[in-house]
Amino acid sequence: MRDDNGMMLAFGPFTVDDARRTATKNGKPLRLTLRCIELLIAFVRNPEKTLTKQQLLDAAWPDPQASDATLAQHVFLLRRALRHDGTEWIRTVPNVGYRFTGEVRAIEAADDERSRTMRTYMEGARRFRDIGSERALRSAIDLCMHAIALDDSNAQAYTLRASCWRLLAESMHAEPLPCLQAAQTDVNAALARDPANADVRIEAAFSAALLDRDALQVQRHLDAAQRLEPSHTALAHARVWLALMTGRREEALRVARPIGGPLHGAALYMSGEFARAGEIFDRYAAASPAVRVMRGACRMLTGDAHGALEDFHTAYYADTSGEDGSASVRHYALGLYVYALARSGDVRSARAHVRLLERLSQQRYVSPMARAAAHLGLNEMPEAIACVREALERFDPWSAYAAIDPMLDELRDHPEFWDIMRSAA
Amino acid sequence: MPYRFGPFRLDPQSESLWCGDRAVALNRKAVRLLLALVERHGEVVTKEELLSTLWPQRGGTINNLTQHVFMLRNALGDTSGKQRYLLTVPGVGYQFVAPLERGDADSARRIVARHYCVIAREFHQRRTPAAIERGIEFYEQALSYDDRCADALAGLALCRFLLAEYLFETPREMLALAEQDALRTLEIDRANAVALVVLARATAQLRYHWTEAETLLLDAFRSRPDYLWAHVHLIEHYIVRGRLAQAEQALAHARSLGVRDDAFPRLPLLQGAIAYFNGSYDSAQLHLRALVDERPDYGLARFFLAKTLVVQGAFDEGLEHAQLAAAIKVDPLSPGQPDVRRRALALCAHARALRGDDEGVRDAVAALDAFTMGLPQSSFCAAIVALAYGRPDRALRAMENAVVNRESYSSFAAVEPLFETLRALPGWRTVLRAMNLATS
Numbered sequence: 001m002r003d004d005n006g007m008m009l010a011f012g013p014f015t016v017d018d019a020r021r022t023a024t025k026n027g028k029p030l031r032l033t034l035r036c037i038e039l040l041i042a043f044v045r046n047p048e049k050t051l052t053k054q055q056l057l058d059a060a061w062p063d064p065q066a067s068d069a070t071l072a073q074h075v076f077l078l079r080r081a082l083r084h085d086g087t088e089w090i091r092t093v094p095n096v097g098y099r100f101t102g103e104v105r106a107i108e109a110a111d112d113e114r115s116r117t118m119r120t121y122m123e124g125a126r127r128f129r130d131i132g133s134e135r136a137l138r139s140a141i142d143l144c145m146h147a148i149a150l151d152d153s154n155a156q157a158y159t160l161r162a163s164c165w166r167l168l169a170e171s172m173h174a175e176p177l178p179c180l181q182a183a184q185t186d187v188n189a190a191l192a193r194d195p196a197n198a199d200v201r202i203e204a205a206f207s208a209a210l211l212d213r214d215a216l217q218v219q220r221h222l223d224a225a226q227r228l229e230p231s232h233t234a235l236a237h238a239r240v241w242l243a244l245m246t247g248r249r250e251e252a253l254r255v256a257r258p259i260g261g262p263l264h265g266a267a268l269y270m271s272g273e274f275a276r277a278g279e280i281f282d283r284y285a286a287a288s289p290a291v292r293v294m295r296g297a298c299r300m301l302t303g304d305a306h307g308a309l310e311d312f313h314t315a316y317y318a319d320t321s322g323e324d325g326s327a328s329v330r331h332y333a334l335g336l337y338v339y340a341l342a343r344s345g346d347v348r349s350a351r352a353h354v355r356l357l358e359r360l361s362q363q364r365y366v367s368p369m370a371r372a373a374a375h376l377g378l379n380e381m382p383e384a385i386a387c388v389r390e391a392l393e394r395f396d397p398w399s400a401y402a403a404i405d406p407m408l409d410e411l412r413d414h415p416e417f418w419d420i421m422r423s424a425a
Numbered sequence: 426m427p428y429r430f431g432p433f434r435l436d437p438q439s440e441s442l443w444c445g446d447r448a449v450a451l452n453r454k455a456v457r458l459l460l461a462l463v464e465r466h467g468e469v470v471t472k473e474e475l476l477s478t479l480w481p482q483r484g485g486t487i488n489n490l491t492q493h494v495f496m497l498r499n500a501l502g503d504t505s506g507k508q509r510y511l512l513t514v515p516g517v518g519y520q521f522v523a524p525l526e527r528g529d530a531d532s533a534r535r536i537v538a539r540h541y542c543v544i545a546r547e548f549h550q551r552r553t554p555a556a557i558e559r560g561i562e563f564y565e566q567a568l569s570y571d572d573r574c575a576d577a578l579a580g581l582a583l584c585r586f587l588l589a590e591y592l593f594e595t596p597r598e599m600l601a602l603a604e605q606d607a608l609r610t611l612e613i614d615r616a617n618a619v620a621l622v623v624l625a626r627a628t629a630q631l632r633y634h635w636t637e638a639e640t641l642l643l644d645a646f647r648s649r650p651d652y653l654w655a656h657v658h659l660i661e662h663y664i665v666r667g668r669l670a671q672a673e674q675a676l677a678h679a680r681s682l683g684v685r686d687d688a689f690p691r692l693p694l695l696q697g698a699i700a701y702f703n704g705s706y707d708s709a710q711l712h713l714r715a716l717v718d719e720r721p722d723y724g725l726a727r728f729f730l731a732k733t734l735v736v737q738g739a740f741d742e743g744l745e746h747a748q749l750a751a752a753i754k755v756d757p758l759s760p761g762q763p764d765v766r767r768r769a770l771a772l773c774a775h776a777r778a779l780r781g782d783d784e785g786v787r788d789a790v791a792a793l794d795a796f797t798m799g800l801p802q803s804s805f806c807a808a809i810v811a812l813a814y815g816r817p818d819r820a821l822r823a824m825e826n827a828v829v830n831r832e833s834y835s836s837f838a839a840v841e842p843l844f845e846t847l848r849a850l851p852g853w854r855t856v857l858r859a860m861n862l863a864t865s
Contacts, residue, residue, distance in 0.1 A: 116530040124537035124570075128544065131563075135547035139540035146536060150429075317754055322548070322555025 009044050011102045012084055013194070016044050025084070026194060027118065027156055035060055036078045039071075043090065043100035052097040085196050114150065121147040122157065129164050132324035134173035140164045155194035162186035162203045166210070170397045172328040175365050177395045180211045201225035202238045210397055213425050215246040237263060244270050245400040262291045270404055274298040289315040290329045296336060297407050305344040312337035328367060331360065332398065335370030336407070339377025350378060367391065369398040376411055385416050392424035399424075428463050430510065430523045433501070435463060442500065454479055455497045458490075462511065462521040471518040494519065534570045541567035542576040549584050553763065554593040560584045575614035582606035582623040590626075590833045591764040595801050597831045600627045618652045621645035626658060630831050633861040635666060651682060653689055660695050665836045667863060669703045690716065694726050701733050702840045709733045717746070724753040724765040731769065735776050736842045744776040751792075763800065768834075770796055771806035771813075775843070778813035786813050805834045812846065820844075821852050828859045836860055 009016050013026045021037050023030040032040070038060035042051065051059075057066050060074075075090060075098060082089050091099045121143045128140035144161035147154055165183035169176035184207045190200040201221045208217035222242065225235050236255055240263055243252035249271045256267035265280035281295035296311030315333035320326075334357055341350035354374050360366050372387035388411065391399035402408060403421060411417055427436040434443040440456045442449040461478050462470055476485045479493070494511065497503075503510050512520045541563050549560030561584045567577035582603045589599035604627035610620035625641035628634050642662060645655040656679035663672035676695050686693045697712035713730035720726065727750035734743030750769035770793040777785035790810055797803065804827035811819035824847070827835035838844055839862045847853050857863070 113529055117533045120530055120533035120537060120570075124533075124540065127566075128540065131544060133544065133547055136544045139544055143537065143540065146533065319553060319555065319754070321551040321553040322559050 008107050009104050010107050011044060011047075011089070011104045012087060014082065014084075015107065016040060026197060027115075027122070027154065030081055032081055033074075033077070035074050036081065039074055039078055040082075043098070044104050047100050047102065047104045050093045050097055050099045054097075056097060118147055118150055118154070121150070122160070125157070125160050125164075129160065129167065132167060132171065132326065134168065134171075136324070137164045137168050137171075137173065153193055155190045155197055155200055158186045158190035158193065159197070159200045159203050162190060162207070166203065166206055169210070169395075170328065171324070171326040172331065172365050172367055172397075173326075175394070176210075176397055180207070180395055183207055184211050195224075196228060198225040198229035198232050198235060201228065202232075202235055205238060205242055209242050209245045210400060211395060218242055218246055240267055244404065247403050249404065262288065262294075265291070266294060269294055269298055270401070270406065272406055274302050274406075278302070285311070289318055289320065289333065292318075293329055293333045293336065296333070296340070300336070300340055300343070301406055305340055309337070309340045309344060312340055327364070328398065331357070331366045331370045332373070334360075335367075335373035336377075338374035339407075342374075342377035342379075347378070350374075354378070367396050367398045368394065369396055369402065372411070373407060376408065381411070381414055384411055385414055385420065388417070389420045392420060428525055430463075430525050435459060437464075449500050451496065451500045455493045455500070458493050459497055459521075462519055463525065466521040466523075466525055469514045469518050469520045473518075475518065535574070538567040538571035538574040538577060541570065542574065542580055545577075545580050545584075549580070549587065552587065552591070554588070554591075557584050557587055557593065573613055575610050575617050575620075578606055578610040578613065579617050579619040579623070582610060583619050586623045586626060589630075589831075592767075592801055592803050592832065593763070595830070596630070596833060600631050600831055603627055604631065616644075616648040618645040618649035618655055621648065622652075622655050622658055625662075626833075629662070629836070630833060633836075633859075635662070635861060638662065653679065653682075653684060653691070656682075657691055657695065660699075664699065664702050664840060665862070667840055669699055672699050686716075687719065690720055690723050690726065694723070694729065697726070697729055697733075701729060701736075701842070702837075704842065706733050706737045710737070722753055724750045724769065727753070728765055728769045728772065731772055731776070732843060735772065735779065740776050740780045744773060744780070747772040747776055763796075764803075767793065767796055767800070767803060767806055768809075771803075771809040774813040775809050778815070789813075801830075803832065804830060805832055808847075809843065812843070817846050817850060821847055821850050821856065824856050825852070825859075828856060836862065839863070 008018075014030070015024045016037075017023070018041055021034065021041075023032055023037060023040060039056060042056055042059035053068050053071055057068075057071055061070070079090055087102065089100060089102050091101055093099055125140040125143035125147065128136040128143065141161055141164045144157045144164070147157035148161075151157075162183040165179045165186065168174050169179035169183070183203070187200070187204045187207045190197070191204060194200055201224045205218045205221035205225070208214045208221060222235075222239055225232070225238075229235060236259055240252045240256045240259070243249070243255065244267065249267070252267040253264075253271055256264040260280075262280065262284050265277045265284075268274075268277035268280070275298075278295060278298040281291050281298060284291040285295045286292075292311050292315045296308045296315065299305075299311060300308035312333050316330055316337055320330070334353060338350045338353045338357065341347075341353065354371075357366065357371055357374055361368075361371065368387040368391035372384045372391065375381075375384035375387060388399065388402055388408075390396075391402070403412075427434045429435075432444050433449075435441075435456075436443070437460055440453055440460070442451055442456055442459065457479055458475065461475060472487060472490060475490055476487070477483075479485055480489070494513075498508075498511060501510050508522075510521060510523045512522045514520055545560045545563035545567065548556045548563065550556075561581060564577045564580040564584065567574050567580075571577070585599050585603035585606060588594040589596035589603065603623050607620040607624040607627065610617050611624065614620070621641050622645045625638040625645065628641060629638035639659075639662060642655060642659045645652065646659060649655065656675065660672050660675045660679065663669065663675060672695075676692065676699065680692055684692070693712065693716050697709045697716065700706070700709035700712060710730065710733050713726055713733060716723065716726045717730055727746050731743045731746035731750060734740075734746060737743075747769045751766050751773060753766065770789065774786050774789035774793065777789055790813075793806065793810065797806070804823045808820040808823035808827070811817070811823055824835065824838055824844075827838075838847075839857055839860075
């Protein structure tokens with residue numbers, strides 16, 4: 001809210017802009033009805049003062065017929081919107097009215113131009129992250145840097161930048177370890193600025209899983225996120241993947257079932273329910289190379305080598321030039337293509353494609369897990385084990401599923417497998 | 426609008442300096458001194474200028490000034506060992522050297538627009554229809570953030586030109602759009618090399634004004650000597666006009682820039698192409714073979730090698746390479762252009778015909794037709810296919826069409842050895858004259 005000197009008012013993580021009739025939490029717009037906003041403005045203009053029901057009705061309702069019940073209902077809605085760390089901003093004063101408690105501070109007037117600048121950076125960064133190509137992720141990272149230079153207390157910018165670093169690693173656009181380390185630095189900065197933010201906690205959980213490999217920390221952050229925002233879609237998705245990474249298949253299935261779609265398919269596949277997973281993948285395979293690869297794996301593991309070959313071939317050779325060009329899926333498809341070729345007896349083609357995979361690995365980062373799958377197909381166990389070890393040492397994001405991916409079942413019987421898994425943990 | 430640098434905010438209106446949310450204790454003269462330096466940031470401001478600004482009544486001495494600089498440095502934490510903000514230029518004056526954060530929404534929008542251009546480039550460089558479409562989408566987004574972003578306008582021009590050049594869209598219409606975008610770019614940035622190249626190509630292709638096109642290409646060249654595509658288009662311009670010695674010279678110049686062949690394989694390809702159009706087929710073969718060995722996925726090089734072999738009479742091997750070029754779908758190293766594949770498929774038909782394999786010709790043409798579905802017709806391919814069927818008259822008509830459609834490769838017809846049989850036909854001169862090309 002601007003006072004006479006052109007200031008806006010803030011309390012906790014919230015700001016109120018009187019002129020625009022808007023409010024934000026951590027810079028994100030709060031969705032409030034106009035009545036709730038009017039009510040909030042009346043409260044923050046009179047902190048620590050008891051306001052009678054009539055005063056509040058006069059301030060926020062043009063309609064003189066509005067009743068105490070309407071007021072109570074809107075106070076309830078407002079309290080829900082202002083939920084933060086269990087702080088009770090609006091106290092009930094029995095039989096009289098309500099009192100706003102909490103320190104209200106003025107923020108400098110320059111924030112107006114500044115918050116527009118901030119919005120431009122943050123909106124741009126979010127769009128770039130959603131494009132997902134290597135350049136786009138790096139651009140998003142640069143815009144976050146600008147946002148942070150503008151306001152170092154911006155936990156959202158740190159969180160967004162952490163997610164971009166993680167996506168650079170997960171899409172295998174670059175060597176994963178430095179990206180994951182950069183992500184962790186940002187996660188720590190975000191946690192220091194706003195520990196009570198579900199998005200921050202989700203990124204922290206990914207960091208704990210991919211870099212620290214610490215299942216307890218993963219759970220701690222997920223529990224915190226769950227308490228903060230129980231019905232957050234991104235959180236549900238993260239919980240499925242993180243449950244799989246930490247080997248908790250039942251948990252993954254339980255969360256994924258109501259979400260459905262390829263995510264549920266992935267959880268089914270990882271739990272060995274190939275027939276049901278395959279049915280789901282059939283619906284989405286045409287649109288997504290990643291789903292096609294998982295369907296190929298299902299087909300391979302249910303004895304349909306021909307169908308698997310077709311899926312892996314298509315996933316590798318599909319023209320993805322109009323999409324983000326995510327390398328991870330494509331290279332994993334190539335590794336599995338070798339596997340399927342070798343298992344269907346075409347060892348010559350399999351070897352030719354292994355060479356292609358190795359040539360690619362010299363030119364750029366290719367997941368060692370893709371090479372592990374290729375060697376496994378050719379029954380070259382020592383080489384496959386060496387690739388898994390390399391993947392773990394380089395913090396390859398696919399290696400997070402090594403412990404449960406059914407494609408690697410044969411490898412898990414190898415005496416060295418659990419040794420290298422343990423030494424990585 | 427306050428100035429921002431490091432953790433500081435300098436407000437010219439209230440003449441106050443802030444560090445984060447805390448006001449820095451500093452007398453008004455010291456703040457004015459800082460303002461005088463920040464307002465001319467990057468420049469050396471002389472002691473005399475500073476004295477007359479701060480003490481307009483001539484009451485100040487050099488000592489007063491030095492004292493205020495000292496206070497200012499203390500306030501900024503700019504100790505003698507580590508001068509981040511104020512630089513002393515001995516004997517002259519002082520310079521404010523730290524980068525200023527404008528921190529206003531307009532500059533933020535320009536920054537976002539610039540990033541959109543970089544992302545757009547990442548896509549359009551893949552040179553497939555889908556990727557170029559994404560490129561256009563992102564350049565348009567860039568313009569929605571900054572409608573005077575010359576890079577975005579030039580990028581749009583380039584994308585539309587590429588859609589025409591590779592025959593992904595009807596070239597006539599696309600070239601006209603590309604030309605408009607290029608002109609709009611040049612209104613903002615007169616020396617924009619990308620826009621100059623697109624304008625040159627549109628001038629050559631839409632109106633066959635070759636001299637004007639050449640002037641524009643040379644302008645682009647001067648404006649950005651390291652812009653490799655300007656070199657490529659200039660070299661191709663010389664080839665089309667039959668000035669092969671000049672093409673050779675321009676290529677030598679481009680290669681002297683020291684770009685590695687594997688980073689930009691188009692240059693070694695042009696080496697082979699010049700030899701091919703010059704009739705030095707052995708030399709062409711040598712260059713192209715080396716390139717194909719190095720880059721087996723480079724479809725365009727394989728296509729030229731196939732053409733060379735066919736012209737030399739090595740039909741079997743030519744056919745083999747044409748088939749390989751046509752089979753390069755999408756390679757992760759350099760995604761193939763559908764248009765190269767299409768021309769390679771036409772060449773397959775041609776090579777089979779020369780081998781006397783009539784059934785093979787029909788199969789090859791069927792493959793070409795199947796592949797061409799959904800793309801605008803290519804009269805260049807139609808001409809090659811007509812020649813394969815032994816119908817030079819139809820090939821000639823196809824080339825007439827190519828000229829009407831403004832197909833980019835039609836202008837190479839003047840120097841294309843594959844069209845040898847057409848040159849004897851009475852209509853051939855008309856085709857060339859329609860393109861303002863010499864009819865020697």
